Amino acid sequence: MNREQISDLVKQMNVDTATGPVDTRIQKIIVRLVTDLFQAIDELDIQPSEVWKGLEYLTDAGQSNELGLLAAGLGLEHFLDLRADEVDLQAGLTGGTPRTIEGPLYVAGAPESVGFARMDDGSESEEVETLIIEGTVTDTEGQLIENAKVEIWHANGLGNYSFFDKSQSEFNLRRTIFTDQVGKYVAQTTMPVGYGCPPEGTTQALLNKLGRHGNRPSHVHYFVSAPGYRKLTTQFNIEGDQYLWDDFAFATREGLVATAVDVTDPAEIQRRGLNKPFKFICFNFKLLKDVENAPPAEVERRRLCA
Template sequence: MSAPTAPKPTAAGSGRSATERFARKERAGATVDQARVDTLATAALTALHQVIREHGVTYAEYDALKAWLIRVGEDGEWPLFLDVWVEHVVEEVANTDRQGTKGSIEGPYYIPGAPEFRTEATLPMRDDEKGTPFVFQGTVTDLDGSPVEDATVELWHADDDGYYSQFAPGIPEWNLRGTILTGPDGRFAFSTMKPAPYQIPTDGSCGALVAAAGWHPWRPAHLHLKVSAPGRAPITTQLYFEGGEWVENDVAQAVKPELILRPTPAASGTGEEVTYDFALDPAQ
């Protein structure tokens, strides 16, 4: 009798996993400021009313919107919708006053507690991990350029097929995820595999919106990072690759010029490498 076939990862499956994980997050201590809710809800509704008036929305279009909004909830895709089309503006506003490294969206695939290393690490990966070997290295500093010791640099990214560990079947738990603590010189170096572009899920309501509007569902290849240190403001960001597909028209609109990497052939002669430094603002 043959062994059962392992399920294949899919974009839709990854999206469902991300939604389910978000739904399980604890939100203890959350408070609601009534005046703030009034301000934001009124402004959002006023903006929507203006769209209806300006574009002459018909009852048929209004009914289609109602049906789609109901489907978003039934599909469990509100986190996906917000992460793709709204979060980049929230991030922009949240980091308006930041002087150091630019931030970007976190996205739905972050998992705390990745394996920890000091100064250098090869990310956990399969023996036959596909892709181009890639070294990502740099230094964590203050705004004045002084190195920061014991800064925490968390790195996670998709594999060569565009899937994340813990969000797709058949991938080891901590595959392509790791954390480095910097030494006295503030340096870190990750050895990994270069990630690939991937599609957001398209079999649900968000995919229906993409198709109806004639948009594309692709995110460019990118690295996710969180960098933090005592007494400094943490930064969450994504880094992209110059000349990569979809960099110029990322569906999530999260690419910034300051976040573009320009890899070169690795000194080892195998794969590519790049150096990118992080400057942390003081904690507020």
Template sequence: MTEDFVKTPQVQTLLNQASGLLSEGGDKRLKDITRDLVEAIMTTIVKHDVTQDEFWSAIKFFQEAGPEFGLIVPGVGLEHFLDLVLDARDAEAGQTGGTPRTIEGPLYVAGAPLVEGDVNLTDDPDDTDTLYMTGQITGPDQEPVKDAILHVWHANSKGFYSYFDPTGEQTPFNNRRRIKIGSDGRYAFHSRMPNGYSVPPEGPTDRLMKALGRHGNRPAHVHFFVEAPGYRQLTTQINFGDDPFAGDDFAFATREGLLPVPNRQGESAYIAFDFELQRAKAAGDEGFSARARAEA
């Protein structure tokens, strides 16, 4: 059997019926996308001679994956692919420059405390070095961005995030803040040094990575949202350039320009990192994507 089987009238009619193209009502765009997705799955089944056992094992895997979908999506490259698509669309529109975007990941929590000044992110004791991070938020002409909000979140020294810590030991919003930036665009915060992490051992993501001959490790990193009136919202993160997984991040978040190497001095580490925002061309550019996010 060849892939042409999917193009036979019987299968094409099935696709049209299953996606609702032969029915009144519904969302036309959703129908078209559903049809193409299902056809791609059918083509894959034929191309690789997928057996019933393999198909239903895959369905079982996705049923069990549940809470780990947020790890599987970046792990198979889809979240990074969305960044590449957005980059390409920007290039086609002539909108270039600014700090590179990169994946958000699944561990943001809305509603972190809104604070000002030289901010301490860490509420809980953590026996590790102190991270100091400073920089400036500017626009495309290097103008200081006024009234910006810098969202920051990262793991603790065990690689666990507050609200997602399996030990249950972290207090709410540990290592999470929204920083209100002054008129000079400058920010400063300190925290206890984060560590990289691996996906949950023996969980769905770990099993998939091992089946693919890959690992599920991330380097130490810090996540950011940057929002300001008149500018495009930026989703990005820095990976520590001296981490052994900096060039082999299972989630594909490493991008050129986002790999600062901490200046380590005794029990402290220092990172200077500036953010450059693009100007918003439409009101929607200032907002966040419709991704579902955890709330406290």
């Protein structure tokens, strides 16, 4: 069948059969996607067994709660970022900290503080190095933004996230810090490590078919927002990780690589209230001012709420 014949068939089945109110946006999207799917089946000679195996795979991925991971692994989430970059550029929105993927592991409701927060519960203090993350939030002209909301989350020393890893305490390595009067935030936490997709999971099963690994470098996630500014979804990946530029989720971008510096000076250790050397990362953010008729910066999606 050619494209025109397929389009007519899809219209007959999904448009002409309507007998009630129609969401025209949903209808338009479904018609396009089904048409493209039918054409792919025809052109690639996808067999019925392959179609049903694909549907079974999506069912299994949904039941194992891995569709968000799959979206990152196949580049869908990165593509949405690249497309949003183009839309921002066309709207004249430039100069801010680059965006990158959110991933599937955010949890709303983390404890809040102003200026400083300790993110870890102390359970890994003897095994994992302490990390101090410090930075400022400004606009693109360098004006400091007081009371900006900096939401931070990352994995523990085993590459696992609280709530998803039931062995961790609630909100371990998750905090919300509002910047102080000079636009500064400071987080005391532990060094995150990279992690891989569950080796027996549905995402890794598909990546195996593609000859790809499912590993991520060490990284820290952020939401940064303030009244009058566009919400930023981003993360930094840490220099030195073997997967820094080979992230299976395609999240590493220029401007989003951080260097962890070893701090051994006794005076600085004491000033930080610590009793041993630590790692230090400085990471600043530049927010774009919101403008009328700009594309939305807030992404609506289902997220876990504790």
